[in-house]
Amino acid sequence: MNNQLEVRHLRTIAALYEAGGVAKAAERLNLTQSALSHQLKQLEDHFGLSLFERKSQPIKLSPAGQRLHTLALAVLPQVADACRDIARIRDGAAGSLRVAVECHTCFDWLMPAMDEFRPRWPEVELDIVSGFHADPVGLIHHDEADVAIVSEPDNGEPMHYFPLFRYEIVGLVANDHALAAKAQLDAQDFADETLISYPIPDDMLDVIRQVLKPAGIQPKRRSSELTIAILQLVASRRGVAALPAWAVAPYLERRYVTALPITAKRLYGELYAAVPKARAGLAYVEDFVDTVRATCAASLPGITLL
Known part of the structure; x- marks a missing residue:
């Protein structure tokens, strides 16, 4: 059998299983529902059988879908580890991520995200700047923080704003x-x-x-x-x-x-992660943002990823 299976297909199956529906899975993968459905249809046509039961809620994987999900659980962490290792070679692994927040409820989701991120980047100094800050971006300018969680972008600031949710x-x-x-x-x-x-x-x-x-x-x-x-x-x-x-x-x-x-x-309301433009492309910064989005999508009810 010609193998047309790709890593993106495994990510789709994993997202479908975790999100429990096509709409939420598409949101996590930053795809439209039609694009995700088309990808699943191509995969089903390739294998010649259904990968999930379409009328179930939440979605239930078929035996074939379960087999691909098992493969995804084994392969995707290895792919992610390899990508991080390559990023370490390219950018270096050490650095700091001191996070300042302007919302009191941010700590509820920020701590689990940091716990998820820490073992992936043990060389990165990860910390929360204690207390509530009315101007967390100002702390970045004074070299007291590296990331600021804010409710809206400020185009007058030399920052890159990663959308969160x-x-x-x-x-x-x-x-x-x-x-x-x-x-x-x-x-x-x-x-x-x-x-x-x-x-x-x-x-x-x-x-x-x-x-x-x-x-x-x-x-x-x-x-x-x-x-x-x-x-x-x-x-x-x-x-x-x-x-x-x-x-x-x-x-x-x-x-x-x-x-x-x-x-x-x-x-x-909306939340963004503000990072100096010069540091926005660092692998561990991008991975931190991805980790925040993934953990929040999995644990916070009713949010929509931006």
Whole structure:
């Protein structure tokens, strides 16, 4: 049999199995759904049988698909290791990745990503610049950080912005709050409420920047460093909040508070990794970004890779 199997096919099978559907697999591979479906069709035509059951949800691999998935599990890590070794030869393996963040919830996904990255690049000094930083890019300029996690690119900065992911920000109210019966929260709903948030400037809060400020709404404010403390205040009817849906998912499953979309269009935030342009092409920097995207796609509910 002429072998037309390629590494990209194994990546497709692995992504299909891990994501549980064509749409999510295409997102992880940065392909369109039609391109992914076409690739699978070519592979099935080559082998002469189906690789997965199309009506199952999540997708279930056929015996042939399972065999290719077993092969992918064995081969893809070796391919990745070889590519990293070659990159070490080309770029050198040592360096530093001091990560500064401007969002309190970043630590929830950043730590698992760093744990995944560390054994792959043991020579790279990996660290988190402690504390919340309103201007993490400024730390790069002062040589106090190497990577900054930010909510939007700044074209005025000499940085390369790696896109990470997009996520929904939901409004949170007490289960017995009158607003809990609404289909969505609009700007006016915040007018007579206390907005509970992390202690960050107003222009860094998406709900204020994108929704409340344009509507001329200035609610009373209260802040807390901890997500669970914010939710406790919300549950006690001390105010309302607007937080990433993935960050509060475990509490919503226990019906600790009620989550509602913010406006009919829904409110979304985005995250990027800012790196000096001169360092953006380093292999370990690119691999760090890839690791962050992969671990977040696998563990954070409801996000969309950018």
